[in-house]
Amino acid sequence: MPSSSGPHVFVVDDEPVIASTLAVILQMHGFSAKFFTSPLEAFAAARAKSPDLLISDVDMPGISGIELAIRMKALHPTCQILLFSGQPSTLDLLNSARAQGHDFDLLLKPIPPPALLAEIRKRIRGTCDVRAGSRAKVDKAQRSIGSSGGSASVFQTRQFAVNEITNWIE
Numbered sequence: 441m442p443s444s445s446g447p448h449v450f451v452v453d454d455e456p457v458i459a460s461t462l463a464v465i466l467q468m469h470g471f472s473a474k475f476f477t478s479p480l481e482a483f484a485a486a487r488a489k490s491p492d493l494l495i496s497d498v499d500m501p502g503i504s505g506i507e508l509a510i511r512m513k514a515l516h517p518t519c520q521i522l523l524f525s526g527q528p529s530t531l532d533l534l535n536s537a538r539a540q541g542h543d544f545d546l547l548l549k550p551i552p553p554p555a556l557l558a559e560i561r562k563r564i565r566g567t568c569d570v571r572a573g574s575r576a577k578v579d580k581a582q583r584s585i586g587s588s589g590g591s592a593s594v595f596q597t598r599q600f601a602v603n604e605i606t607n608w609i610e
Contacts, residue, residue, distance in 0.1 A: 446470040452496040498525040
């Protein structure tokens with residue numbers, strides 16, 4: 441995974457392609473991003489190192505992204521939270537959390553990378569832009585995807601996603 445000294449971000453989604461692609465996008469923009477496909481693994485990792493920002497899907501097996509966000513805020517009160525979902529029914533979960541005093545922002549999938557980056561920058565300052573040295577960052581991110589394991593079809597899907605996103609944001 442590319443290293444960065446930028447803000448530390450956890451990306452959590454039970455869909456590996458989504459989680460890894462978002463992490464690569466963030467790395468290309470100067471963030472230190474780590475992806476997880478399990479909310480419980482992300483929470484365990486947070487015990488060792490506090491993220492500056494948690495970006496999480498809501499509807500996942502085990503615990504929901506909202507429950508993860510509540511636990512993360514209890515463990516690291518300064519951690520910023522950004523939730524996303526492709527399921528309209530998650531609004532009920534979000535409203536339930538708000539009734540308990542937890543106020544989290546929810547973005548609806550799919551969210552274009554420039555819009556996601558704008559939302560992230562509202563929460564975290566001092567980020568790098570991909571346009572400064574973008575080709576080296578893109579190449580490094582693509583090598584990271586290739587070395588992350590998984591089946592050839594997952595790799596091809598990730599590679600296609602990164603190529604498309606790179607063309608879109610450059």
